Amino acid sequence: MIDLTAKIQNREATIGIIGLGYVGLPLLIRFGEAGFPLIGFDIDNRKIDALKAGQSYIKHIPMEKINNFLAAGQLDVTLDFNRLCEADAIIICVPTPLTEKMEPDLRFVTNTTEEVAKRLRPGQLVVLESTTYPGTTEELMLPRLQQTGMTVGEDYFLAFSPEREDPGNRSFHTGNIPKVVGGVTPKCLECAQALYQSAIARVVPVSSTRVAELTKLLENIYRSVNIALVNELKVLSQRMGIDIWEVIEAASTKPFGYTPFLPGPGLGGHCIPIDPFYLSWKAKEYDFTTRFIQLAGEVNISMPYYVLEQTAAALNTLKKCLNGAEILVLGVAYKKDIDDDRESPSYAIMELLLERGASVSYNDPHIPKLKPGRKHQFQLESVELTEIRLGGTDAVLILTDHSSYDYEWIAAHAPLVIDTRNATRNVKENRGKIVKA
Numbered sequence: 001m002i003d004l005t006a007k008i009q010n011r012e013a014t015i016g017i018i019g020l021g022y023v024g025l026p027l028l029i030r031f032g033e034a035g036f037p038l039i040g041f042d043i044d045n046r047k048i049d050a051l052k053a054g055q056s057y058i059k060h061i062p063m064e065k066i067n068n069f070l071a072a073g074q075l076d077v078t079l080d081f082n083r084l085c086e087a088d089a090i091i092i093c094v095p096t097p098l099t100e101k102m103e104p105d106l107r108f109v110t111n112t113t114e115e116v117a118k119r120l121r122p123g124q125l126v127v128l129e130s131t132t133y134p135g136t137t138e139e140l141m142l143p144r145l146q147q148t149g150m151t152v153g154e155d156y157f158l159a160f161s162p163e164r165e166d167p168g169n170r171s172f173h174t175g176n177i178p179k180v181v182g183g184v185t186p187k188c189l190e191c192a193q194a195l196y197q198s199a200i201a202r203v204v205p206v207s208s209t210r211v212a213e214l215t216k217l218l219e220n221i222y223r224s225v226n227i228a229l230v231n232e233l234k235v236l237s238q239r240m241g242i243d244i245w246e247v248i249e250a251a252s253t254k255p256f257g258y259t260p261f262l263p264g265p266g267l268g269g270h271c272i273p274i275d276p277f278y279l280s281w282k283a284k285e286y287d288f289t290t291r292f293i294q295l296a297g298e299v300n301i302s303m304p305y306y307v308l309e310q311t312a313a314a315l316n317t318l319k320k321c322l323n324g325a326e327i328l329v330l331g332v333a334y335k336k337d338i339d340d341d342r343e344s345p346s347y348a349i350m351e352l353l354l355e356r357g358a359s360v361s362y363n364d365p366h367i368p369k370l371k372p373g374r375k376h377q378f379q380l381e382s383v384e385l386t387e388i389r390l391g392g393t394d395a396v397l398i399l400t401d402h403s404s405y406d407y408e409w410i411a412a413h414a415p416l417v418i419d420t421r422n423a424t425r426n427v428k429e430n431r432g433k434i435v436k437a
Contacts, residue, residue: 004123004157005194007088011035013195016087018112020047020077022270022340023129023163024093025061030174032069034199039087040077051077059339059366060168084119089127089195092116093163096130097274104133104278106140113141120148125157125191131216131275133282136160137209138184153185159192160209162216168338178202182212220275221293226261227272228296231303234263238310243436245422265399265420265437266303266345268334273300273343304348308356310437311397311418318416320394323357328383328393330410331400332364336421339366346399350378365404390414398423 007013015031017024018041028040042048047057052070056063069075084090094108109130116126126145128137137160142152152158161181166172179200183189189205196203206212230248237244244263252260267273276293283290312322332346333339341347347370350360362370363385370378383389390396390413398405401423411417411430420437427434 004088004125004191008191008194008198011198012037013088014039014086015195016041016084016090017093018042018090018116019093019095019108019130020044020051021093021095022058022167023165024091025058025066026165026174027091027093027129027163028075029061029065030199032065032075033175036074036198038069038075039083040075041079041081041084042077043079045079048077048079058167081115082119084116085121088123089125090116091127091129093129095270096132096278097270098277102277103281106132106136109136110140110144113144117144117148120145120150120156122150122155125159125188125195127159127161127192127195129161129163131162131220131271131278132213133217133278134210134213135282136213137182142184153187157183157185157188157191158209159183159188160212161192161196162212162219164216164219167340168335175199176201178204180204180206180212180215182206182209184209214279217275217279220271221279221296223261224267224272224276224300225292225296226259227263227267228299230261231263232299235306238436245425245436262422264303264345265307265349267300268342268344268346269340270342304345304352307345307349307397307399307418307420307437308352310435311353311395312356314416314418314435314437315395318394322353325358325394326392327353327358327360328389328396328414329360329362330364330385330396330398330405331402332362332367332370333400333402336401337366337403341367341371344400347378349397349399364400365402385410387413 014037016039017028020040020042028038032038050057051066054063054067092112094112096109097105099105128141142158150156159181161179164177179196181192181196181203183192193203193205234244248260251258280290280293315322315325329346329350332341332344334341334344353360361383362380363382369381393414395416395418396410396414398419398421401421407424408427411424411427411433417424417434418437419434424434
């Protein structure tokens with residue numbers, strides 16, 4: 001352990017990061033900035049080829065620093081997992097999705113752990129960052145690593161540190177977001193602390209990997225439950241003839257005891273729609289029902305259906321039917337000004353519209369072509385936003401409030417605008433065309 005911590009402190013430890021996506025790539029950049037030699041691993045040859053060619057596949061992550069690391073010989077990216085033995089610290093940032101039955105799908109974590117176990121050598125630190133249920137590190141990873149015959153905390157070190165990424169956030173980034181760390185043993189925690197303290201402004205040690213695993217789930221469940229609450233209130237306030245956005249703005253003036261959450265067309269992103277169900281699944285092992293999590297999930301999953309109903313009702317006021325209507329969707333990213341469409345509610349809404357007989361097209365300046373998702377398969381490309389196209393639709397449906405959209409111009413040329421994000425709040429003219437959903 002002394003050798004490893006000394007190597008870390010001297011910036012001589014090679015950092016290997018498995019999974020070069022929304023979590024792994026920013027982490028790789030941060031450790032590169034801190035002066036460490038790096039190896040990036042991924043099973044997707046398209047990512048490896050893009051990085052080597054200096055091409056970005058995640059819009060908000062600039063390639064300049066990565067190109068500099070590559071040119072200086074500080075970084076190499078590879079498909080070859082045999083090179084894991086070269087890394088002193090291995091950080092795993094692979095997806096943890098759900099199955100069709102809403103159960104944890106840990107095949108990426110399992111497969112990656114087995115690949116690491118094949119090449120594990122004395123003195124290495126292994127850290128899981130992928131969000132998962134409490135117990136994953138010790139119950140799933142540890143037994144596979146123990147099959148090497150080495151002893152955790154003595155021969156090698158194992159820890160969990162949940163990722164905390166917020167794509168598109170200009171105030172917080174990998175380097176200044178506090179890092180929670182839990183180790184399987186005290187020596188494991190000491191090594192993991194040393195690693196992250198070398199690159200992250202603040203490290204928060206906790207007593208176990210289980211505490212660290214549950215910490216991330218609590219963060220996401222907190223958001224899921226509160227978003228579900230405000231979504232439910234949105235539906236109620238609509239029936240009562242009250243503008244929920246005005247209510248939220250007024251409540252936000254309270255300087256204590258209140259945190260504003262905003263309603264929308266449903267939940268998106270890799271974390272909030274998925275991670276709470278990891279805890280719900282694990283809770284069954286303890287004969288416990290996570291009622292808040294399940295209820296929040298039900299409310300949030302229902303929101304695309306609410307948007308569908310509001311769209312049909314708005315068309316009805318113009319004596320038009322949803323069946324056969326031309327609907328132009330604005331925005332498929334799960335939040336504004338990013339190119340991340342993972343678990344975006346836009347997909348569910350577009351599928352519902354198509355099932356009801358509508359004709360659907362979309363525009364998103366950040367996503368030129370739709371990618372295959374966990375549940376939805378679309379063969380669509382972003383259409384150009386013109387006055388003629390706006391005027392030729394029956395309704396424009398705002399699902400993502402990108403800053404680049406000129407909402408005043410959109411409202412002027414579209415016959416009907418259905419706004420799920422309060423994006424048109426500052427539009428002064430043509431307000432009679434706008435319906436909030």
